[in-house]
Amino acid sequence: MERTGLALESNGRSTDAALIAAVRAGSSTALATLYTRHGRMVYAVARRFLGETDAEDVMQDVFVGLPEALEGYRERGTFPAWLRRVAVRASLMALRRRSRSAVLARYATGWPVATGRSTEDRLAAREAIDRLPDSLRAVFVLREVEGYSHAEIAAQLGITRTASMIRHHRAWTQLRRSV
Amino acid sequence: MSIRLHPTFARLRGFARGDLDEPNRRRVARHLTGCARCRSEVARVRSILEAASADPTLPHGMLPAILERRAAGGRVILPAADGTVRAPRLGRLHRVAAIALILVAAAAAALIYTPALEADSSELHFTPERPTPGATITVTYRPTSRLADEPRLVLRARYRTAGHGRARSHAVLGTLEPDAAGTYVAQVELPDSIVYAVFVVENVDATFVDHNGERWELITHDEEGRPLFDALWQRYSDVQQRDLRIASDVAAEIVRLHPDRPEGLRAILFDDVSLASRAAADSVRRAHRERYLADVMHAIDAIPEPDVFQLAGMVFYANELADTATFERYRTLLYERYPLHQATVQRRTFDLVTAHRGDPDALMLAFDTLYRETGTGVQVGFSAFDLASRRERPDEMTLWGERFTAEDSTFAWFVATRYAAVPVLHDRAADLMRTAIERQTVYREADRPLTRTRDEFSATLRLTAGTMLTELGEVLLALGDTAAALDTLEVAFDAGWDPQRFRTIAALHLALDDTAAARAAIARVAADPTTREAADSLRRQLGEAASGDRWESAVATARSEMMTFIWQRAVDRSPLLPRLRLERPDGARETFELATGKPMVIAFWSRYCPPSYAQLAEMDRTLQRLIAEDVPVLSITDEDLAKVRPFLEQNGYGFPVYADPESDASRAFDRPGTPTYFVLDAEGRIRFESNHVSDVVRYVYAIRTAIS
Numbered sequence: 001m002e003r004t005g006l007a008l009e010s011n012g013r014s015t016d017a018a019l020i021a022a023v024r025a026g027s028s029t030a031l032a033t034l035y036t037r038h039g040r041m042v043y044a045v046a047r048r049f050l051g052e053t054d055a056e057d058v059m060q061d062v063f064v065g066l067p068e069a070l071e072g073y074r075e076r077g078t079f080p081a082w083l084r085r086v087a088v089r090a091s092l093m094a095l096r097r098r099s100r101s102a103v104l105a106r107y108a109t110g111w112p113v114a115t116g117r118s119t120e121d122r123l124a125a126r127e128a129i130d131r132l133p134d135s136l137r138a139v140f141v142l143r144e145v146e147g148y149s150h151a152e153i154a155a156q157l158g159i160t161r162t163a164s165m166i167r168h169h170r171a172w173t174q175l176r177r178s179v
Numbered sequence: 180m181s182i183r184l185h186p187t188f189a190r191l192r193g194f195a196r197g198d199l200d201e202p203n204r205r206r207v208a209r210h211l212t213g214c215a216r217c218r219s220e221v222a223r224v225r226s227i228l229e230a231a232s233a234d235p236t237l238p239h240g241m242l243p244a245i246l247e248r249r250a251a252g253g254r255v256i257l258p259a260a261d262g263t264v265r266a267p268r269l270g271r272l273h274r275v276a277a278i279a280l281i282l283v284a285a286a287a288a289a290l291i292y293t294p295a296l297e298a299d300s301s302e303l304h305f306t307p308e309r310p311t312p313g314a315t316i317t318v319t320y321r322p323t324s325r326l327a328d329e330p331r332l333v334l335r336a337r338y339r340t341a342g343h344g345r346a347r348s349h350a351v352l353g354t355l356e357p358d359a360a361g362t363y364v365a366q367v368e369l370p371d372s373i374v375y376a377v378f379v380v381e382n383v384d385a386t387f388v389d390h391n392g393e394r395w396e397l398i399t400h401d402e403e404g405r406p407l408f409d410a411l412w413q414r415y416s417d418v419q420q421r422d423l424r425i426a427s428d429v430a431a432e433i434v435r436l437h438p439d440r441p442e443g444l445r446a447i448l449f450d451d452v453s454l455a456s457r458a459a460a461d462s463v464r465r466a467h468r469e470r471y472l473a474d475v476m477h478a479i480d481a482i483p484e485p486d487v488f489q490l491a492g493m494v495f496y497a498n499e500l501a502d503t504a505t506f507e508r509y510r511t512l513l514y515e516r517y518p519l520h521q522a523t524v525q526r527r528t529f530d531l532v533t534a535h536r537g538d539p540d541a542l543m544l545a546f547d548t549l550y551r552e553t554g555t556g557v558q559v560g561f562s563a564f565d566l567a568s569r570r571e572r573p574d575e576m577t578l579w580g581e582r583f584t585a586e587d588s589t590f591a592w593f594v595a596t597r598y599a600a601v602p603v604l605h606d607r608a609a610d611l612m613r614t615a616i617e618r619q620t621v622y623r624e625a626d627r628p629l630t631r632t633r634d635e636f637s638a639t640l641r642l643t644a645g646t647m648l649t650e651l652g653e654v655l656l657a658l659g660d661t662a663a664a665l666d667t668l669e670v671a672f673d674a675g676w677d678p679q680r681f682r683t684i685a686a687l688h689l690a691l692d693d694t695a696a697a698r699a700a701i702a703r704v705a706a707d708p709t710t711r712e713a714a715d716s717l718r719r720q721l722g723e724a725a726s727g728d729r730w731e732s733a734v735a736t737a738r739s740e741m742m743t744f745i746w747q748r749a750v751d752r753s754p755l756l757p758r759l760r761l762e763r764p765d766g767a768r769e770t771f772e773l774a775t776g777k778p779m780v781i782a783f784w785s786r787y788c789p790p791s792y793a794q795l796a797e798m799d800r801t802l803q804r805l806i807a808e809d810v811p812v813l814s815i816t817d818e819d820l821a822k823v824r825p826f827l828e829q830n831g832y833g834f835p836v837y838a839d840p841e842s843d844a845s846r847a848f849d850r851p852g853t854p855t856y857f858v859l860d861a862e863g864r865i866r867f868e869s870n871h872v873s874d875v876v877r878y879v880y881a882i883r884t885a886i887s
Contacts, residue, residue, distance in 0.1 A: 028246055035242050043241075044234040056238055063245045065255030072259055089258035121223070125230035145232045150661075165661035166693045172192070173669075175227050176220075 016079040023067050035063055038080055042087040048141045049091040051130075058090050088146055092156060095134050121179065128178040132171055139164055140171035185217050186210055189666045195224035300850065301326070301389050303378060305367075309400040312341075312407070313371040316397075320355050320363040320380050323389050323849065325752075329382050331356050332363050336397075337629040338376040339413035343488050343522075347417065349625055355380065374399045375413040379629050390630040392852040393421060408437045415446060421852070423450070423787040434471070439478035439485075441492035444471050448499055464500050472500065487513070491522035524549070525558035532562065539566060543575065550582065557586050568597040573604050584611070591615040596650065605658045612651040620644035630852070638675060638748070645674030649683050656687060668696075676744040678703065678710040685717050694724045701725060702733035706741050708880040709873060745867075745881045752865050754857075756847035761813065762838040764820055773847070774863030775811050778882040780875055781848065781857040782814040786826060790870070791854035795832065798854070798872045802834040810879055813837055815844045817853065861886055 014033065022030035042062050046055035062083075073082055129137060138157060142148040143164075148156070150164040157164070186194070186207050193199040194207040211218050301323035305316045318334055326332055332355040337347055355363035363380075378395040381388040399410045411433045419426040427450055433443030444467065451463045479485050479493065490513040497506035510526065517523050527549055535542035546563040553559075560583035567575035580594040592615040598608035620640050627636045648671035655664035668684050685700035701721060705714035718725040758772045773779065784791045784798065802812050812834070816823050820838045827836065839845055848857060848865075858867040858878040867878040 028249060031249070032242060032246065035245065039241065040234060040237045043237055047235045048231065052238075055235075056241065059241060060245055060248065061255045062257065064248045064253050065257040067249075068254060069257040086257055093258055121226035123230075125223075125227040126233070129227070129231055141231065144228060160692065162661055162691050162693075166665065166691060166696075169662060169665040170695075172188070176188070176223065179223050179227055 017075070020070055020073065020079060024070050026067070031063065031066065034066070038083055039063070041080065041084060045084060045087040045146075046091045046094075048129075048145055049088075049095055049134075049138055054094055055091075058087070058094050062087055062090050084146070088142070089156070092138060095138055125175070125179050128175050131178065132174060136167050136171040136174065139167040140175075143168050185214065187663065187666045187670070188220070189663050191217060191220050192224050195221045196228060300846065301380070301391070303380065303391070303395045305397065309404050309406075310369060310397065311402065312374055312399045313369055314399075315366060315368045318353065318355065318365045318367055318378075321361070322363060322380070325387055326380065326382055326389060327361070329357075331383065333381050333383060333385070334365055334367065335379050335381060335388075335629065336373075336376040337417070338373045339417060340372040341374050341407075341409040341413075343412070349627060349629060352376075352378075369397075369399075373397075374407055374410040375417065377417065377629060381632075385627070385633045388630055388632055390852070392850045393630065394850075405436060406432070408433065408440055411436070412440075412442055415443075420790075421788055422785065423789070438474060439482060439489065441475050441479070441489065441496045444475060445492055445496045445499065448496065452499070468500050468502060472497075472502065472505065476505065485512075487517040487520045487522050490516065491526060494526055519553055521557065524553050527553075528558045528562050539570060542566065546579075557583070560586050561590075564594065564597070568600070571601060573601055576601065576604065577607060580607075580611075588618070592619065592647065599650070599654050599657075602657070605654050609651060609654045609658060609660075612647065612654065616644060616647045616651065620647065641675040642677055645671045645677055645680050648674065649680050649687075652687060653683070656691070661691070665691075665693075665696075672696075672700065676703075676707075676741055678707040678713075681707075682710065682713055682717065689717070689720050694721065697721055698724050698730065698733050699737070702730070702737040703741070705734055706737035707877065709876045741877070742881060742884070745877060748869075749866050749881075750868060754847040754859070754863065754865060755849060756843055757863065759813070759839075759843040759847055760841055761815065761844065762820060762840050764824065764836060766820070771811075771813060772863070773859055774861070775859075776861045777809070777811060778861065778879045778886075779811045779859040779863070780805055780813070780879065781844070781859065782812070782872070782875075783817075783844070783848070783851045783853050783855045784814060785817045785853040786823065787818075788853040794854055794872050795830070799832045799834050801872050801875055805876065805879060806834070813844070815839050858882060 014030075016034070016037075019030045019034050023034060039059065043055060043059045046058035046062075049055075050058060069086060073079070129140070132140060139153055142153045142156065143150070150161045150168070153159075153164040154161040159167075190199065190203065190207060194204060194211075199207060207217075211221065302321040303318065304320075305318045307314065307316065310316050320332065320334075322329070322332070333351055334353045334355055335349065336352050337349050339347055352369075353365040353367040355365045358364050369376075376397040377393050378397065379388050379390040379393075396414065398406050398414055400406050411429055415426055415429040415433065418429060427447065430443045430446040430450070433440055434447065437443065448463070448467050451467075452460045475493070475496075479489055482489075490509050493509040494506060494513055497503075497509060513523055513526065528546070531542060531545045531549065535545055543563065543566060546559050546566070549559050550563070560579060564576065564579035564583045567579050576598065580598065584591050584594050591611050595608050595611035595615055598604040598611060620643055622637055622640055624633075627633065631639070648667050652664045652667040652671060655661075655667060658664075664687075668687060671680065672684055674680075681700045681703040685697050685704060688694075688697035688700060691697075697717075698721060701714055701717045704710045704717060718730075724730070754773055757774070758770050760768055760770045763769050780802070782798065782802065784795070786792050786795070798814075802814060805812050814834050814836050816836050816838055818838075820836065823836060823838075827834075837844075845851070848855070851857075852870075854870055854872065856867075856869050856872060856875050857865050858869075858875060860866045860882050866882060867874070869875065869878070
């Protein structure tokens, strides 16, 4: 058992800052704690860009690489926001790696099935999002979920701002048709 | 079919995300209460956004795998994530959201009429023949065979009211009920305000309009049976847009019947001067000064209270006659007696332009002073705005643009297009364009032109909307609001078939590098027989994307869309005569069969009809092209060939022209107005009818394709 006198939040939890310091120092317990706190977010981000298998790979990679990556964390914003950004970039890298012709992994499970009137709509929407070509889905998710501007998306994906707008528009057009 | 104004998708999406500004949010909310279609669009956007941001459940067994990989020395280089760190989106304000416009392409009803070989011309009469304003008249209508079986018919009118108002309105004046004799009758109480009207008869659904070339006119009279000046003047204004010969007859009638009105003289003078050579113009003016000026002055001076238009008319008449003394005399009277009237403000505007010629700064100041003093003036608004936009002064442009459109909102589009030429005013241009589109492209029955069916009017509005939306799209692109621009262009793309518009849309998509959208637009340009050549340069710009299978299939799609559009406009009826005896240019008579085994074009035109005159150059090109392609073409004029030939030669028009001395053509095609173009199929049946020559080639192409 590692002993790393972690700073605690008022509710008795250790703060992210303390965990980060511990992870940097090599604590796998602290890494596990960060995983339980933020793993779901990282997976969700990856899963929005990628199929299930690829998303799992990305999430694993993010946490495996986290101790070293934290060297670059300047604590200018909150840790979850930084981690989210790492997850986005890792997902985009994975997208780029994936060959264009690769058949997408099956997306049958993993999404919450809420009850209520619009469940079917949302399932249909989810499927439609998954059916989007990678290039359109990346822009769509960056814009609608991650809230990036078209200029930022352009920089991330190495495309022009206009191309980002067009892909965004296309994604919506395609989603509206299929939902 | 109807056009309905909906918020654009970009705006509905903003609403669903909750990031519209308050005025727009309220606008959309108001719209949603009455529009199930948009409500369901919003619901759809919401479910997409919810699905997009829903968190999936975390798969099991991930943490051990991570820790094992770490323990085994696994390292991963992650991409750097420095730079600004942002929170996930909570809502974003769209500075510019595109306007509410989705055109509902309701099942477009094809205009298909039952054949009517034996039909003959209809008649409309009313009694008394010389009604006073507010009189009750009995209207009797003997129907054309195409309306003969209707349970009742609608009497519709375009009317004008007393005074010099330029507004023309349309109204249903009554319902015609059938009587035992097979005619239809209605008692109509004319509103007091109507002094002049043109009648048409249509069926209840307005799918067929019997307009008799707009020749069923009602002119109100005074108690002694003399046509009222207001009625004649409004008839002049109305007829002037259809037939300048009739207009000049009406002006002469005004001079004869109402010697105290200068308006008729002014109209005649204007026509005479514009037709005469420069040298002859002076002698025309002299003749007017010697023969008419004293009489009309005498007549006006005998009236204790001449009205504002009599005085203003004298000012204009004297001005055109270059008679300074008379001009100044009546101008003084006008300014004294009617200082705030529009006619006065208009005159004073012209005075300022003359006084400050060459000094635009002073002129601008003077306009401003005049406006503040009178608080009104379409004319001063227009002149000042025009000057401001020629000077490219954004602050002056917006000041006068606002004053001008407040005066008359129908100028909104005009002002917006001028704004669009000045980059710092693009924002305003877009806003104003949206307002104008919302106002000008909504179907209002009262705006339906007299001779148009409902479907025709809807189609026209759709095309207008398409053109306007394309211009808005250009402005939005210039503003950098690509999302709204793409939305707008998408709607414009679907707003009816107009290859010129597709050219513009294609160019915009090319500028955006949006290859797929550009290809679809260029394919439409290429599919249209009138713009095939124009497509080539666009294709070159598109490069590889404009070749191969994808290109071929885009063109095939475009072609079938065009055919759908064209055949929705098709009719199917026989001309009322199977052959026409016409007079050839060499004076001989010749009989033409209408069934030629090929598509055939019959063009009715008149150089005295302003819309027809305006199309002559294009008509010449089109008809010559068709003749070169071996399509039989009959172009029929409404005047003597001896008179029209020198005119055609002078202007270099080469299309062959025929006269209709026995009225065969007029009867066969049921007294068409001008310009009207009929396209017949191989059996000689009328399949298309249009007032625009640009449609003709497309129609011929459609029939040829159908034959082959």
